[in-house]
Amino acid sequence: MTALTLAPGLVYHPGYLDRAAQHGLLAAVREVMRAAPLFTPRMPRTGRPFSVRMTNCGALGWVSDEGGYRYQPTHPDTGAPWPAMPALLVDAWNALARYPHPPEACLVNLYAAGARMGLHQDRDEEDFAAPVVSLSLGDTALFRYGGAERRAPTRSIKLASGDAIVFGGPARLIFHGIDRLLPHSSDLLQEGGRINLTLRRVTCPKKA
Numbered sequence: 001m002t003a004l005t006l007a008p009g010l011v012y013h014p015g016y017l018d019r020a021a022q023h024g025l026l027a028a029v030r031e032v033m034r035a036a037p038l039f040t041p042r043m044p045r046t047g048r049p050f051s052v053r054m055t056n057c058g059a060l061g062w063v064s065d066e067g068g069y070r071y072q073p074t075h076p077d078t079g080a081p082w083p084a085m086p087a088l089l090v091d092a093w094n095a096l097a098r099y100p101h102p103p104e105a106c107l108v109n110l111y112a113a114g115a116r117m118g119l120h121q122d123r124d125e126e127d128f129a130a131p132v133v134s135l136s137l138g139d140t141a142l143f144r145y146g147g148a149e150r151r152a153p154t155r156s157i158k159l160a161s162g163d164a165i166v167f168g169g170p171a172r173l174i175f176h177g178i179d180r181l182l183p184h185s186s187d188l189l190q191e192g193g194r195i196n197l198t199l200r201r202v203t204c205p206k207k208a
């Protein structure tokens, strides 16, 4: 499938995963969720819950609560290390990131009907040289993106099951979010809803 450059550094890969690959990835993500149960993140300061539930795999996981946004090596509820990143995710990073070091974190977002994610930047990483690689499974979502400043104009595209989007270089710090899901647009997840997998490099690689 051809990749489309939506803005400098923002590359959309529609249908990156075929149906068999989506099923394979879903099975791997279900394993991750068994080992690291979904938790409900909360907004810093207010403690207001997010509408998505989350978990992570990889050496580091992104969490949010009254203490702030951060990466940590353990699950906030169980205290266990995050499960290893499935090979299929590392493969996707290797194919899409064009970055010579492996990802350290994969945030798993589960959107039930009605869940959304407000416009934000991914900026809790030390290393903005690496792109963010995002994969979608299940119901189609309306993905909104703008520029590196919140007030920049925004556009939206639909992210369907199997689509990938990469934001790096000049797009690494773009504002983005999910306005809503298109209910019943995919039958990949029996229970409906959407899973998003966001792969990130967190730390700066050590110089050799």
Ligand SMILES: O=C(O)CCC(=O)C(=O)O
Residues within 6 Å of the ligand: 107, 109, 117, 122, 134, 141, 143, 159, 176, 177, 178, 196, 198
């Ligand atoms: O669900 C998505 O497609 C976006 C998720 C996201 O931006 C994030 O987790 O930081």
Ligand SMILES: [Mn+2]
Residues within 6 Å of the ligand: 120, 121, 122, 176
């Ligand atoms: Mn994000």
